[in-house]
Each structure stands twice: as C-alpha cells, then as structure tokens.
Amino acid sequence: MDIKTYLSAKKFIVDKTLDKLVPCAKMFPASVHEAMRYSLFAGGKRVRPILSIAAAEALGAGTSGLLPLAGSLELIHTYSLIHDDLPAMDDDDFRRGRPTCHKVYGEAIAILAGDGLLNLAFEVLSDPRRTKAVPANRLIAIIKEISAASGVLGMVGGQVVDMESEGKEIDFPTLEYIHTHKTGALIRASVRVGAIYAKASEKRLKALTRYGELAGLAFQIVDDILDITGKREEIGKDVGSDLKKGKRTFPSFYGLEESRLRANEVAEKAVHSLRDFDRKADPLRELAKYIVNRVN
Amino acid sequence: MDIKTYLSAKKFIVDKTLDKLVPCAKMFPASVHEAMRYSLFAGGKRVRPILSIAAAEALGAGTSGLLPLAGSLELIHTYSLIHDDLPAMDDDDFRRGRPTCHKVYGEAIAILAGDGLLNLAFEVLSDPRRTKAVPANRLIAIIKEISAASGVLGMVGGQVVDMESEGKEIDFPTLEYIHTHKTGALIRASVRVGAIYAKASEKRLKALTRYGELAGLAFQIVDDILDITGKREEIGKDVGSDLKKGKRTFPSFYGLEESRLRANEVAEKAVHSLRDFDRKADPLRELAKYIVNRVN
Numbered sequence: 001m002d003i004k005t006y007l008s009a010k011k012f013i014v015d016k017t018l019d020k021l022v023p024c025a026k027m028f029p030a031s032v033h034e035a036m037r038y039s040l041f042a043g044g045k046r047v048r049p050i051l052s053i054a055a056a057e058a059l060g061a062g063t064s065g066l067l068p069l070a071g072s073l074e075l076i077h078t079y080s081l082i083h084d085d086l087p088a089m090d091d092d093d094f095r096r097g098r099p100t101c102h103k104v105y106g107e108a109i110a111i112l113a114g115d116g117l118l119n120l121a122f123e124v125l126s127d128p129r130r131t132k133a134v135p136a137n138r139l140i141a142i143i144k145e146i147s148a149a150s151g152v153l154g155m156v157g158g159q160v161v162d163m164e165s166e167g168k169e170i171d172f173p174t175l176e177y178i179h180t181h182k183t184g185a186l187i188r189a190s191v192r193v194g195a196i197y198a199k200a201s202e203k204r205l206k207a208l209t210r211y212g213e214l215a216g217l218a219f220q221i222v223d224d225i226l227d228i229t230g231k232r233e234e235i236g237k238d239v240g241s242d243l244k245k246g247k248r249t250f251p252s253f254y255g256l257e258e259s260r261l262r263a264n265e266v267a268e269k270a271v272h273s274l275r276d277f278d279r280k281a282d283p284l285r286e287l288a289k290y291i292v293n294r295v296n
Numbered sequence: 297m298d299i300k301t302y303l304s305a306k307k308f309i310v311d312k313t314l315d316k317l318v319p320c321a322k323m324f325p326a327s328v329h330e331a332m333r334y335s336l337f338a339g340g341k342r343v344r345p346i347l348s349i350a351a352a353e354a355l356g357a358g359t360s361g362l363l364p365l366a367g368s369l370e371l372i373h374t375y376s377l378i379h380d381d382l383p384a385m386d387d388d389d390f391r392r393g394r395p396t397c398h399k400v401y402g403e404a405i406a407i408l409a410g411d412g413l414l415n416l417a418f419e420v421l422s423d424p425r426r427t428k429a430v431p432a433n434r435l436i437a438i439i440k441e442i443s444a445a446s447g448v449l450g451m452v453g454g455q456v457v458d459m460e461s462e463g464k465e466i467d468f469p470t471l472e473y474i475h476t477h478k479t480g481a482l483i484r485a486s487v488r489v490g491a492i493y494a495k496a497s498e499k500r501l502k503a504l505t506r507y508g509e510l511a512g513l514a515f516q517i518v519d520d521i522l523d524i525t526g527k528r529e530e531i532g533k534d535v536g537s538d539l540k541k542g543k544r545t546f547p548s549f550y551g552l553e554e555s556r557l558r559a560n561e562v563a564e565k566a567v568h569s570l571r572d573f574d575r576k577a578d579p580l581r582e583l584a585k586y587i588v589n590r591v592n
Binding site: 033111141 | 323325379411421427433
C-alpha cells in the first residue's frame, strides 16, 4: 500500500466531514465561527481522525459511521492548539505557516473559539443525527475516552506541566509526563475510539491501545526533532522555538542521533504490537513509519 | 414550604457532590486542580444544579442518580465564569467577593482550569461509575442538552456578542440575544436535564422548558438590576461594573422601576407555566420567586 495516497484520501474525507460538523462562517455570531474555521482548516494533517479510522479498518469495520466521532478528535485537537498558542500560554505567532488564531481574531475570540470547538466536539458526539450508527452505550464509552484524554488528567494536565517547566531544569520523567499527557493521551484515545467503535475484543483493544501509546510517543519525539532540524516552510513555525523558550525536549536529553534511533525503535514496537492483525492493519503499520519519517 | 431551608439543604448536597467529582487539590499537577477548586468552591449559589433537582422532583423522581449530572452543570457554569473574567474578556478582578481565578493563579492556569472544568463535566456525564442510574440513551440526550447550551450557539455565542457589544449602542433584540444565550441557555438546559432524567412526558417537558426560559430571563433581569442597586458585600463584586464597561442592560433600556416590574411578571409567568403540576413543583415555584427577590 502507498501511505501517501491513503493519507490524502482519508484527509479529504475527514476535511469534508469537518466542514459539515462546524457551523458555517456566516452564522451569527460570525467572528467566532470564522475563527473556529480559520484554525480548523489551516492545513492540519488530520493524524488523529486518520488513526481512528485506520484502527477501525484494522478490525474490519466500515467507517462511515465513525467519521463524525473521528472529526470530533480533530475539533478537540484544534481547540488545544488555539489555547496553547495564546499569549498567556506558549505565546506563538505562527502555526502551520499562518498567523495564530489570536493574532487574527484577538485573544478573546481565540479563547472562545477554543471553547466553542471543545463544546462542539461533545455536541457532535451526542447528536443522534450524526451518531445513529453507534449504540448509545458504546457512544458513552467513546465520550468517556475522549473527555478523559483531553481533560485535566490528560491533555490539559500535560499543558500545565509543560508551561510550568519552561526555563526550568526538569528531569526526564517530567518530560515523559508532558509527552504522554499533552500529545500522547489524545493520540492513544484516537486509536481506542476507532477500536471501540469497531467492537474490538479485549485482547485487540489492548494491542491497539499499546500501538496508540507508542505511536504517540514516536510522534512527540519526532516533533521535538523537527523543532531543531525542520525547515520553517515545512513545519509552518519558527525553527528552534522550544530552545528559545527554554523547553527541554527529547533531543536535549539524548541528542539528535539517539533521538532518531529511539523514534524508529518506538515505531517498530508500534508495528510489532499489531503482530496478531492481518493485512487490514497495514495502514496502521504504515502510519507508524510515516510518523517517524514525516517532515512536518 | 420554606425556600431558604430548601436551598441550603440542596446546596449542601450539591457541594458534597462537587467535592467528589473534582480531583483533590493535591493531585498532580496541583496548580490547576487548586485553581479549579478555588473557583468551584467560591460560594456559588448552585442555582443550576438546584433547578435541575427541583425539576426532577416536580415529576416525582428520586434525585440521587441525578446529582452527578446536576454537578456537571455547575462545573460548566464555573468554567464559563473563569473564562469570562479573564483580562482578554471582561477583565474582572473580583467574583463572589474574592479575587478572580487568574488574579490568584495567573492567566495561563485560569484558562486551563476553565478547560479542565469543561472537560470534566463531560467526563462525569460519561462515567459509568457515576451515571449507572441513567440509561445510556437518556444520558446521551442529556449530554446533547448540556453541550448545545454551553456551545457556540448557546453560552459561548452569548459571551461573544456580549463582548463585541461593549461600548456600542446595541438594540434591545441584541441584549435579548445576549441574555438568552449567555445565561438563559444553561438555565433552560438545567431544568431540562432534570426533566429528561425524570422521563418527563413531551407535554411536561415543554412546560418545564418554558419555565426554564422564563426563570433564566428573570434571573438575568435581576442580575442587571443588582449591578446597579446591589451592595458590594452582597453581590461580591463592584457595583456598577456594567455601566463602567459601557454595557447596556435591561434597566438601561427600561429603567429600574419597569425592570423590577418585568422581572416579577416573568417570574409569575414561570410559575404559571407549572399550572398542571401538583405540589411537588412547589420548590420550582418558590425558586422563581426567590430568583427575583434575591440580593446576590
């Protein structure tokens, strides 16, 4: 299989889904709807929805009913980017090569656009017109999965520790906490949402969960590497921003070369965790490799 | 019945519920958990959870299974207060007589505490340990109700328009939009959550929805009045803050006397909407009167 073709085909479907999930930019009050769409359609790779879809496919499930749930993962991811970029937080001016949400719409609207996207995710997840393909009890399990991953013991907690660590000498376990919570939790949840949707057995859910954890870790190591070695036009933000902010990263502990080795090792482990799956899991396998070889 | 006794009894139960729903303040990362608790236990009246409980009682339902759901309404209400108070938004230094969340914990932690509370609400609503009393399909309906009310076509939208109207000459329909969305939507949803929990018939749900809309409107008119006539030590924030911010309010359109009359009229209508309910709806009836007679 060709992962690039797979990714662009899925991205197309996810983008179409997202367009339907978010109110149109002219809907009153327009500013906040515009801001939500501005950040949501800023060229994201849609890694989380695609992981979710690939996990369901690995179990042989059809995925049309999964699309709104997969879309809600991207809504939550985008909310977290908008809030993380705020002046009071990471204070970033560029994201994916464009001015950040608060740079264009002001801080207040950016905060509210983030809040709006987060709420919208749960509105989508509980909307019978959009989720009729999923039995209510499974839907509840999916909502639990997503809210726990994005909450204070997941992504929010990771961002708290990340921010409180800026300019401080942190130890490696603290960096690991930041990674597993800030990025890892939602990536893990994305894979699990696809698995729960597809009625995974306990054993398969466990294997896919392991895959999700490893994929999330590989993703974050590579993010840290790209912040040093990436090209501005490819990563869409300033190179070296972690360093400038005094943020410790994977390479700052292990060096670039060792970090690259580790990322590859982790991706291989992710592939290995799928050893009991047939060819239908190939997209997940290729995704793990893509995650370490990506340039943005 | 004595509404004061009723309110303090219910507030006690709601507070106990909330204490169980929110991670303890020492849990890592402590700052955000402390901030969440700081704002959540700042002396709120718990109007929304109590309305929800009273609505279920009006239908003759036991309410122990409703408590976590009612609590989630207060989590969402508190998240909205924290974000509304931010410097980029209403820039308020005091709330309920104490410094606002960002004044104590800084802007970044305040934003994240708000995000944490919002996520937590949905985590609670989808947690089988907490919601086992509620069938999954009814739970989904409740999640839909709450997320729609707090989202961009509800509370978030109201805050957007409120902020964008500051210092501008707005017309009365715009003020009505702000009221019905910023405050009204979640109050209406609170009543409906209790009603859905208690398996209200279509007809009763409609009557209770009407009650919720009127109670929300009365609540907001009185809020506007108290911003002019209230005592600082009672309302817990500076008197005249709306005026200072150039915000138009109900009294700025109709004057104080007329606004008082309207608030009473609306509360009477709220009581009237319960005409087909028996004595079990007395708490709701008394709550409508309490809302217009309150001093904070």
